[in-house]
Amino acid sequence: MMGRNHFELFSLPVSFDVDIDSLSARYQDLQRSIHPDNFTSATDREKRLSMQQASIANEAYQSLKDPLKRAQYLLSLNGIDVKSESNTVMDTAFLMQQMELREALDDTMDATDPLAAVGIFSADVETRIKDLISQLQGHFNDNTKESLLQAESLSLQLQFLYRLREEAEDREEALL
C-alpha cells in the first residue's frame, strides 16, 4: 500500500468529483480482506501489518469522503500545504464576512427564541458551505496553477465555515 496515493488505493481517478457510493463500496471490499478481524489467528507480524494497512485504508477513506478533507488532500498532492495557515493571504472581503457571521452567531443568543435563531443561522451556514463546495469543484476541474490557488483560498474559507458550523452546534447543545 506504500506509494499508492489515497485515490489509487481505491482505484479511483484523482479528482474532486468522487462518487461516494463507489468509494464506500471499495473501502468496504478492501477492509473485508485486510481488517485485523481476518488475522486473529495469524502471526504477530501479520496482525501488526494488517493493523497498519487497515489504518491507512481508514485514513484514506476519511480524507476522500469529506469535501474539505478531500480538497486539502488534492491540494497537498499538488504541493500546496493548506494546514500551515501562516503564509496565506486571505481575501479581505471574506475576512469582513467572517466577522459579520461571527457577530450574527453571537446575536442569536439575544434573540427572543435563541434556539430557533441558531437554527436559522445554521441553515444559512449550510447553504454557504454547499456553495463553496460547488465553486471548489469548478476550480479543481480547471486544474490550472491559477485555479488551484483559487481552490486553496476557497478551502480555507470552507474550513472557517466548518468551524462556525461546529460552534453553532455547540451553542445549540448548550441551549437544550
Place this chain on the structure above:
Amino acid sequence: MALLQISEPGESTAPHQHRLAAGIDLGTTNSLVATVKSGEAVTLEDENGCYMLPSVVRYQDDKNVVVGSEAYQAAATDPHNTISSVKRFMGRGILDVQRDPHGYEFIETDSVPRIRTVAGDVSAVEVSAEILANLKRRAEQGLADELGGVVITVPAYFDDAQRQATKDAARLAGLNVLRLLNEPTAAAVAYGLDTGSEGVHAIYDLGGGTFDISILRLNRGVFEVLATAGDSALGGDDMDRAIAIWMAEEAGVEIDDAYLLRRLMNEARRAKEALSGSDSTILNIELVDGSTWQGSLSIEKFHQLIDPLIKKSLIPCRRAMRDAGVSTEEIQEVVMVGGSTRVPRVREKVGEFFSKPPLVDIDPDKVVAIGAAIQADVLVGNKPDDEMLLLDVTPLSLGIETMGGLVEKVIPRNTTIPVARAQEFTTFKDGQTAMAVHVLQGERELVDDCRSLARFELRDIPPMVAGAARILVTFQVDADGLLEVTATEQTSGVEASVQVKPSYGLEDNEIERMLRDNVEHAKDDVEARKLREQQVEADRVFEAINAALVEDADALLNDEEREIIVSSLQALKNARENESAAKIKLAIELADKATAEFAAKRMDASINKALSGHTLDEFK
C-alpha cells in the same frame, strides 16, 4: 507429518477443525456467556438452568470466593466483603471510586485502588477476573472442550484505562481475548443478522451502570459505526440510588451504614421492578435501630426521581446523531438494549426523542452476549467465507499535553479504528535533551478536565537550539480500541514508546504476581506455566504459517524462499519438543523473521485482490 504437508500444498489441506469460541457480556449487574452451537448462537446456562450470572463476588475469611447468586444473597448481611457493580471501578483511580456511596473500604496504593476484604485487598481487575473465570468454567464444562478464544464486550464509551483493565482481567482469568467488542455493536450484530435489516440504526443501551448510544449503518454484512456517545457512569444503579436516597430522606435517616445502604438499594431495585407493572408499591426498610420504616412509592414520584437520569441519556443521543451527521428522520429503527430499558418510562421518553416507538422485541439481557458469540465464532475461524465486517470508532478524543496545560487533539472522537495519526512537536529550550509526553483522553481543552492516560519521557535528544528538534509523536489505536504511543526525534532517530499503561492500570509485573498468587495457578509451577504458554504460542504460530504456506506459497514464493520458511518451521517443531521455554521463544522469533517478506507479500496480494475488478476505466 505436518511438514510433508507443507511441501506439497493443495494435496493435504486438512479440514478446518471447529474451535470452541464464546462471547462474554461482562455486565455491571449481570454477566452472560454465549456460544454458536450448530449454527445458532445460544446463551449457556449454569447447573441450575440460569443463564444470567449476577456480577457479585464474595470473599470469605477461609479464602473461599463465591460468585453469582449465592454472593448476591449475602450482600445484605456481609456488605464489606461482597463486591457488586465492580465494573464501575474498572480503570478508575482513588478519587473516582470515592465519588458515589458504595460502602466499600478502598485502599490507595501505588497503582490501582484496592477494596479491603477479609480475604485481603482486591483490585477491581481481580474481582472481574473471578466473574470471568466462573463463566469460562461454565462454558468449558457445558461444552466439554477448552475455549479457543473469547470476545468480551465493553461499553462503547469505555476509555482506554477501562478497556485495558478489562483485558487484564481476562488475562488473569486465563482467557484468550480475540477482541474487545463494543456492547451496542454486539447488539447490532445480533439484531441485524437476525432481521436482515439495512440502513441507519440507533442502539440505545442502558445497562446497570453504563449508558451507550451508537449510530450504525448496516449494509451487506458491514456494520459501520458512524458515531458513539454515552456516559460510563449512568445506569439502572443510579435509578436505584435515587430511590434509596429518597427513601432515606422520607424515613429521616442518614445513610452512614453499609448494611443499611445495601438494604435500601435492594428495596429500591425491587420497587423499580414492581413499578413496571403497577401504579404504586409499598416499601419496607429495616433501620439501623432495628425498627421498620414503611412507606409507599407512586409511579409519579418514581418518574420524578428518574426523569433527570433519562434526560441525561438524551444529551449523548443528540451528540451522537450530530457526529454521525444524521437526523432523527434518517434513523430507521431504535433498538433497545440493556436491562434498564425494561423500565416503561425509559421506552416512552426514548420514543418521544426519536419520534418513533423503540424496538423492544429482542431480549435486552441476552442480545449483547449473542452478538459477541457470533463475532467470536467468525474470529476464531469457524466461518471462513463469512461476509461480516465490523467497523468501530474511538469513543473519546485522544491528545497530548502542550504548553500552558492545553490538550492538542491527535485523534478526534468517532474516528474509525484501527487508526494511526502522527503529530510533530519541538523543543522550547536551547539544549533541551528530554521531552515529557503526557497522553490524555477527553473532549475538553484543559489537561485538568481530561483523563490522564499515561506519561512517558523521550530522553537523549541531541542538544539543539530551541525549535530545531523534530519530535514525531505517533498514536496507534488497534481494533480493540487500545492505544499505543511512540515518540521519535526525527533528526537523530532517538525513540521512546509506550503501550499505554493507563495511569490507573496495573503494571505487567503486578499481573504476573497475581497470576502466580491466583489459587487456580498456585498448584502449577511457574516454569511449567511459562513452558505451556510458549508451547501454545508455538502451535499457534506453526499453524498460522502452515496455513499461509498452503494458501499462498505457490503463488508468492520461489523454491529457495519456501525452503527457508519450511526449515524455520522444522526448527520450531524441534524446539517445541525440546521443553525449554526460552528455546521455543527463540524459535518463534526466528520463524517470524523468516516469514517477514512472505507476510508483506501476502498482505499486498490481498489488497490487490480486493481491488481487482475495479478499474479506472469504469469511470471513463
